[in-house]
Amino acid sequence: MGYRLRPLAAAVAVLFSGAVAPQFAAAEGAEAKPTVLDDVVVSADKLQPVPVSNTVSPSSIEQMRPATSDTASLLRNIPGVSTYGAGGVSSLPVIRGLADDRIRIKVDGMDLIASCPNHMNPPLSYIDPTNVGTLRVYSGITPVSVGGDSIAGTIIADTLAPIFAAPGQDYLATGQIGGFYRSNGNAWGANIAATAATENISVTYTGSSARADNYKAGGNFKTTTATGRVGHTLPLDEVGSTAYESLNQMLSFAVKGGNHLVEAKFGFQHIPEQLYPNQRMDMLDNEQKTFNLRYLGQFDWGLFEARAYYERVDPHYMDFGPDKRFWYGAASGGPMAGNGAPCSPISANCAAGMPMYTKSSNTGVTVKADVNLDAQNLIRVGGLYQHYTLDDWWPPSGAAMWPGTFDNINDGSRDRLGLFGEWESRLNAQWLTLLGARYERVTTDAGNVRGYDPTTNGMGMMVNDQKKDAAAFNAQDRERTDNNWDLTALARYTPDANSDIEFGVARKVRSPNLYERYTWSTWSMAAVMNNLVGDGNGYFGNINLKPEQAHTVSATWDLHAADRRSELRITPYYTRVTDYIDAIRCPVGASCTPANRTTTNEFVVLQYANQSAVLYGIDVSGRILLASTGVGDFGLTGSLAYTHGKNLDTDDGLYNIMPLNGKLALTHTLGGWNGAVEVVASAAKDDVSDVRNEIKTAGYGLTNLRGSYTWKQVRVDLGVDNLFDKFYSLPLGGAYTGQGSTMMLNGIPWGIAVPGMGRSIYTGVTFKF
Template sequence: MTKTSTATLTSIEVEGRRMQERQLGAVDVGAETLRRLRSATSDSASLLHDVPGLNLNAAGGVSSLPSIRGLADDRLRIKIDGMDLIASCPNHMNPPLSYVDPSNVGVVRAFAGISPVSVGGDSIGGTISVETLAPEFAAPGEDHSSEGELGTFYRSNNGAFGGNASASYATPTTSIRYDGSWSQADNYTAGGDFKTDVATGRPGHTLPLDEVGSTAYETRNHTLGMAFKNGGNLFDVELGYQDMPEQLYPNQRMDLLDNEQKRINLGWSGAFSGGGLKAQLYHEQVEHVMDFGPDKRFWYGGLSQPPAAPEVGTPCAPLGFLTCAAGMPMFSEGDTTGASLKARFDLSPADLVRTGVEYQRYRLDDFWTASGGAMWPGTFLNINSGERDRMAFYAERETQIDARWLASAGVRVERVDTDAGDVEGYATTMPSPGNQIAEAAAFNARDRERTDHNVDLTALARYRHSDGLDIELAAARKVRSPNLYERYAWSSWPMAAVMNNLVGDGNGYVGDPDLEAETAYKFSATFDWHAKDGSWEFSATPHYSRVEDYIDAVAFDSTGFQVGQFNVLQYDNQSARLFGIDLAGKMVLADDAGGTWGLNGLVNYTDGENRDTGDGLYNIMPLNARFTLTHQHGGWDNALEWVLVDNKDEGSAVRNEIRTGGYGLVHLRASHRWKRIRLDFGVENLFDKFYFLPTAGAYLGQGTTMQINAISWGTAVPGMGRSIYAGVTISF
């Protein structure tokens, strides 16, 4: 982890083809950290685990959701190469970071908690900005340059393997770069003595009792970038394509069985005397398919050693003791177009203004075709012609007041328009399962167009108290409008409601068109003690947030709500508060002929409460810590990591949130670099510890998923057991 400089006013640095601005509140993930973790993970969100206050809510194998101080998913602004991308799925299986492979991540910057208005709106939790590897230009005087890279990896626990390739060609004014990657994995196994209650089969074999069902995945990504320089102008275009044939979900009732994304990103930036301009235009198309994966399609009764399951596609009929679920194909089609124009004006060497306008147009169709049984004869329109459009303007001023004070203040004004078309269920005649016809008619009869006028205000200041202490203070008002599923998911029929679940808790959810935008009032202070020579540093960041109109959940039918099982809930505006503290530090233990030894540490604590009900907020990570002993010598970079997580003995009662026990994990990592070759290897969960993931929700990875309580409630998703990994990268 590297931190932004505290010595001078924000500076402009050109990294590849993108202009990076150093701003108050930013934390950068170091390039060496990014390279070291590529072989250990295919989930780009996991590259952020060294950011104070940030944890991961586990989901699919490449789609974990970052959580900053208890706020996750759409409550964060996550940008990929400047693009605001939106998850087009009723289970949010395709979040923005799932479109970037770790091998193609070049720059990661996080604003934990309070972010300047210039780096994100329509969010209350913070901003994460990820830039892919940027093409580079040939050095002045060179006719041209070219380079390439090939890499591969293997992980033992789930048989994960894959590779990446990149190639670039550049002249002093033109650069072309291609990056491609592919990875796949089978289900992983838990540590220790995990035993599942339901024995199910994947095609061709029986699911072992220590195997965590629905955790396999396969994904392929391609990016082609071109950039051109002309004087002080920089033009770039990026084409991206993802083909994800499979990503199974242990905490959802459905699985991703196809996801195709196409995107184009156009940019121009130019410098002028006293500032600079940057314009961007992007477009994304997503076609997303869900259905029962093999671990959810078949289940058994009365057999301790069931036979192997047939291949997916076998007609759905009883096969002895084997029973199969009819398929339930679900389709989501998302279309996003965005544009922005940003300007920076240097009023003086110690004073600058950032301003800009942004526009985003989002369209969503979510429909489930007929597939037999109660899912017949029509097509279920879950979100029909969904619309969510944003228009924003912001202005921000940053001033070096004197040698000790650096301050920034900004305002952002947004208009968010949402709407959805008429809907219908599977049923076309009475009687209809789950009262689909009546609920669709009631939804269609009401006005569904909504407009939110949102205002963000931020104020940040850094005070250099002494050579050994910097203090950063921040306060903000942040606003987020509901997403389309929170407003327009309409059916309370349990079979349909459980398919609308953004948090993996096993419950069903119904939207509310009258939801208000969330408004958060946030305060934090960072005390940064450090040695002049950089041999040690320690920081403490207490933080507090109060959220009015927080979108929580209530029982849709209180008479049918039961403790200790899954229920149908409805989104509802309530009031919430979150507070906690983040601690981070590092120190050099020794620096001699044997190498450099160091110790890094992180401790995060957040408490969240619904102020209306006194209930805990869902998916708050318990007290957790990470301590890393590091060693560098010659080309070696090694680490011994100890992760500690406390018991989760509080949570959301309305969601029947599952409690989890505390645990400790030990990881070993080692890397060696030669001139053209890099080798990374290590062991995750060295002692094969069994544990449950505190923020992964309910385990739904195997067995029938058709009815809301068909899988017994009460099991959390187990974490991965011991896994040995190795990766090699060759540059040329």
């Protein structure tokens, strides 16, 4: 039976429904404001803009850094936001049931794109938690000035703002150095930041590294120790393919003069290894280089910002990692062998892995102006251009991957051209409104493809239809142009100093990504390598996919004390998506058999298809100051989130919808000490996507401890996640494919969900200078 969430839900409801109101008048003092380091960045608005983004506070970022190397996980305390399980630094964010490319993610103003058939290098994986300065989330109804080509919302991650010497100070040298250790998985890492600056020039270097071995669950979750590699086994409680190593560096230059600022940033990331417990492949090399140039100027009429950037990912390399079978073919023992024996030479009977390469380039330009018409009216206008190219190819490795190169996506391109206009107006002391429209033209294309052997479709048990599928794909006109319109209307009513009501409607549109449109092979062995969601199934694309169109209505009731040390936010929402990109059991092709269309307990091959969907739910969050005493301040924080997703065409559940979940924490602060005891709980996930044979998960409750102490320039963090070492399955972790003969569609067991981490003790130390 699933863990029942009612005690947590009741606690949150009782806590914030009755106890928060008296605190509005009684709370004293104000929360510390962040220091403004840059006098060129000026905001003319005295009130919060519409809508208010959910911002991860600097103190929360500092608290979570020692416990994670995954920037997306820093969003875990925002209600309605969760993450798909993936690699150790690369989980995929979800906003109210909509994930990955349905969210616009900007990193230092750059629209980054995952360049991988398994989305192993998503945008937030390119910024280390130790280098995050600000992290904001716009959920659902997003201003057109920060939205575009997305239907779920927008995540904005920025590195720290440049630091300059104070007026009259000749020279400034500052920085910090830190490190962490986590017991489960033997994870450790270090980071450094150093700045040299005058009043007008600033130079900053940041660097970080993180690495970990496989982690252990809170108990045994599988029935075999075999990995597919001779002489290598894994304990029954060890989650295979969860190790990683990541290296990040950035060099930043900034110059300011008067009301003008110019920044240039050069970034480099190298991930030598990031293994995946819910994908058939592992990422064994990934290099990203970025150049990012920004101008910001303040004028009498308002602000102007312009940015140009270039990103290159090359190489991105995947193959079977150390916990998965590497040798295939008759000479290695055949498909039924538990372990693949090494063989040679590489031939039709001997395969050495299945190498897969990707390279991409991403060039973008954005401009934006905030024009103050008068004291009550602000106009925002702007535009963007983005040119993205992608090549995805698989060199021959023997056996069925022979004798030539397989073109997964050849000469792929995706171009965006966007324009927006937005009007924010203060009607009177109580009413603030925002209206906006955005147009985007998205053009995609891809070149001709071929299979490993373009002369045959295979035979017998090895039918693969490579020749047939490639010919059908190549015969089509593959260029597609989408003309997308976003519209947003929002209003906020402020009846008094302790409450706000915000409500609105929006239309948002997203065009398909290149993998959804242009992957072409119905062969199961190729299809399972094209999987963006980690469910163990195989996927291939659909050139005729239409853009997704989402219509959302939501409202937020915000009750708060003047200093916001006590507050309650309640947000119900409803979204209907036309041409939602879901999946169907493939109708025609090498793997589209009667068994594939009907099985309920195996992995299957699917094709992307437009259907209709609805998502609705509610987010609740709040905090309350319980007492200010001689031994510190005591408070409670809590959140509750519920989302329901349904395919209206098939009456099926949508994939990977986070079930009812919540958090409740007792906090304590005293001087430099900050500590908390936290309970995290989730209901069972039993409303699943049947077309995908999605795996159900049981409910659970976990207890976490965390604390930090800051003394002068030194900060020490210490915590325990999953204090009682409970076993649980990740509701959004996907299917466990972390060991064994993962190349074959059903060469590994179906029905095992990726488990969460068992008890982990962590510590971190930071020294500022």
